[in-house]
Amino acid sequence: MRVAVITRYFPTSYEPWAGHSAYQTLRFLARRCELQLFYPESIYPPGLTPRNRAGRRIDFKYRPGDVDVEYIAYPALPAISRSLNGWSAARSILSRVRDWKPEIILNYIVYPDGDAALRVARALRIPFVVTAIGSDLNVIPPLCGGLTRRVLHDADFTITVSGDLLRTARDLGAPADRSRAVLNGCDTEIFCPKDRAQARGSLGIPADAEAIVYVGRLDLAKGLGELVSAVASLRASRPRLHCYIVGNGPARQQLLEAIASNDAVGQITLVPPCQTDGVATWMAASDLITLPSYREGCPNVVIEALASGRPVVATDVGGIPELMDDSCGRLVPARDAEALASGLEQVLAQSWDHEVIAAHHSRSWSDVSDDVEAILATVLDRARSRQRQPA
Numbered sequence: 512m513r514v515a516v517i518t519r520y521f522p523t524s525y526e527p528w529a530g531h532s533a534y535q536t537l538r539f540l541a542r543r544c545e546l547q548l549f550y551p552e553s554i555y556p557p558g559l560t561p562r563n564r565a566g567r568r569i570d571f572k573y574r575p576g577d578v579d580v581e582y583i584a585y586p587a588l589p590a591i592s593r594s595l596n597g598w599s600a601a602r603s604i605l606s607r608v609r610d611w612k613p614e615i616i617l618n619y620i621v622y623p624d625g626d627a628a629l630r631v632a633r634a635l636r637i638p639f640v641v642t643a644i645g646s647d648l649n650v651i652p653p654l655c656g657g658l659t660r661r662v663l664h665d666a667d668f669t670i671t672v673s674g675d676l677l678r679t680a681r682d683l684g685a686p687a688d689r690s691r692a693v694l695n696g697c698d699t700e701i702f703c704p705k706d707r708a709q710a711r712g713s714l715g716i717p718a719d720a721e722a723i724v725y726v727g728r729l730d731l732a733k734g735l736g737e738l739v740s741a742v743a744s745l746r747a748s749r750p751r752l753h754c755y756i757v758g759n760g761p762a763r764q765q766l767l768e769a770i771a772s773n774d775a776v777g778q779i780t781l782v783p784p785c786q787t788d789g790v791a792t793w794m795a796a797s798d799l800i801t802l803p804s805y806r807e808g809c810p811n812v813v814i815e816a817l818a819s820g821r822p823v824v825a826t827d828v829g830g831i832p833e834l835m836d837d838s839c840g841r842l843v844p845a846r847d848a849e850a851l852a853s854g855l856e857q858v859l860a861q862s863w864d865h866e867v868i869a870a871h872h873s874r875s876w877s878d879v880s881d882d883v884e885a886i887l888a889t890v891l892d893r894a895r896s897r898q899r900q901p902a
Contacts, residue, residue, distance in 0.1 A: 512884075512891060514540070515613035516548040517604065517628035520620050520644060521580065523550070524570035528784060532644070532672070532695045532811055532879075533619045538577040539880035544887075547611050548580040551600035551627055553587035560589075583607060594654040597626025605631050613637060615891050617883070621647040622655050625662040638667040638894040640887060645672060645808020645829060648679050660684040668890045670883065672809035673830025693882045694833065695809045696874040697818050701791045703873075704820035704865045710795035721752045721859050724797040726790055726812050729760030729781075734803030734826060734845065736769055741803075741852035743773035749859065757782040757793055794819040799858045805845050807831055817872030820865025824854040839868045 516537060520530035540546055552569060571582040585603035587596055600623055608616075608631050616639045618628035625641045632639035641662055648671075651659050663669055664684035670693050671677040677685075677692040708718060716722055723742065727733055735756065742754045756766065756779065763781065770779050785793070794800060800816035800823050807829035814834060816823050823840035825831050832842060841854035 512887060513545040513612065513614045514547075514617055514887060515608050515611060515615075515631075516546065516617045516619075517551065517608070517631065518548070518619040518624045519550055519552070520624070521548060521550055521578075522575045523552075523582070524573035525567050527575065528786065530619070531787075532809075533642075534575065534578065535696075535698065535876040536879045536883060539877050540884055541578050543880075543884060546578065547613070548578055549604050549608055550580055550582045551585050551604055551624065552582055553596060553600075554584045555587055555589060581607060593623075593652055594658065596623035597658060598630065600624070600627035601630035601634075605634055609635060615640065615887055615894075617887060618642060619644055621662050622651070622659045625666070626658050629662050629665060638890045640668045640670060640890055641666040642670040643672070643676055643680050643808070645676055645806070648676060648683065649806045649808070649829070667894065668886055670886060674833055675830045676808050691886065693879060693886070694830070694874065695811055695814055696876045696879040697811060697815045698787065699818055699873050699875045701787055702794065702815045702818040704869050705791070705795035707795060710792050713792060714796050716753075716755075716796050717751075719751055721749055722797045723752065723754040723799055723801055723855060724757065724793050725754070725801050726757045726793060727802065727810075729756070729758050729762045729766060731762045731765065732805045734805060734851070735762060735766055737846060737848040737851050738801060738803050739766065739769045739773055739775060739779060740848035741855060742778055743775040744848070744852045745856060746775070746778060748856065752778060752859070754779045755782050755793065755797075756780070757785065757790070759784045790815065791819065794821055797821055799824055799840065799855070801825065801851075801855065802831070803843070803845070803851050804828060804831075809834070814872065814874065818869055818874075820863075820867075820869040822858050822861075822863045822868065824851070824858050834872070839863075839872065 520533045522529050583604050585600045616628050616632045618625045619642045621643050629639055660683050669680050669685040669690040671680050672695055674692045745752055794816055800821050802825040809830040813823055826845040827842040828845050843850040843854040
């Protein structure tokens with residue numbers, strides 16, 4: 512099976528950690544299929560680059576391991592061309608995809624990537640499978656609702672990363688008989704119960720600390736403002752408590768200001784982003800992992816934390832309740848710092864069996880790849896059957 516993947520949800524030289532779930536799934540899929548990824552990168556005219564893209568310059572020759580990828584530029588205008596970006600991306604990558612001669616197209620991110628993938632698939636008359644990752648359906652950009660619905664309706668199959676997101680996709684037009692949830696996994700050889708003392712020694716964390724760890728994008732929609740408030744409120748009752756926020760993102764300066772205004776400089780440390788092995792070390796060093804997001808699909812950090820045998824305090828949004836319950840942590844309401852503080856304190860006060868947590872939460876990327884491959888094979892077989900039928 513020759514599979515062309517069209518997506519921006521994938522590592523780049525600028526953000527080598529980006530698109531983690533897609534990359535890990537495709538690494539395994541590439542061992543079983545002929546697979547090529549085409550990454551459409553929007554390029555803006557000089558002087559019109561949006562502020563959130565300032566300084567971003569990807570290396571078009573960058574190649575992460577295990578997956579063949581080609582980064583291809585397409586022209587765009589800030590905001591103005593938003594509803595045309597799928598068409599523009601398809602126009603720029605069509606000839607490259609055609610030359611590779613795929614049998615089926617797989618995509619991550621419904622718009623604009625899925626729109627581009629759908630246009631390419633129809634031009635080549637081959638089937639198309641779209642994958643919704645969460646943010647693409649939870650926050651649809653202005654003027655792109657109709658295009659998002661068209662992709663979901665016209666795709667030969669829709670994959671979502673959680674049951675909650677599957678319901679959203681079907682509400683937006685994905686046919687029930689051509690859609691399914693495939694939950695994310697993790698690298699179970701890296702994310703597994705490990706010695707806490709050894710991990711803390713390597714990171715310089717005091718052996719007697721109560722360590723809360725957040726790993727992810729520094730974005731206020733991840734509930735980091737509430738996390739700062741919650742940690743600060745526990746200062747008196749838990750003097751050994753320290754929170755480590757691992758990652759980078761647009762809210763870094765706002766977080767620093769929030770930490771200072773809550774007089775929590777001695778309680779909260781911002782840590783630069785790290786690769787997978789480093790994330791696993793932070794999880795091993797923690798007493799708990801937290802993810803107080805406002806919205807989520809199927810967050811990798813929760814799966815990785817549970818596979819590492821660490822309890823989780825997270826908000827009951829998106830696909831998170833499908834991954835955990837009180838047997839491995841606490842679910843709390845979003846945007847509620849007081850409830851978050853209570854959840855953190857409850858988990859810190861309880862004893863947890865790390866091996867038991869890990870035994871119930873150990874879905875691997877190989878398992879995810881098996882599910883995706885089975886869907887691709889079924890869709891391709893159906894397309895071939897239709898082609899053999901007489902007109």
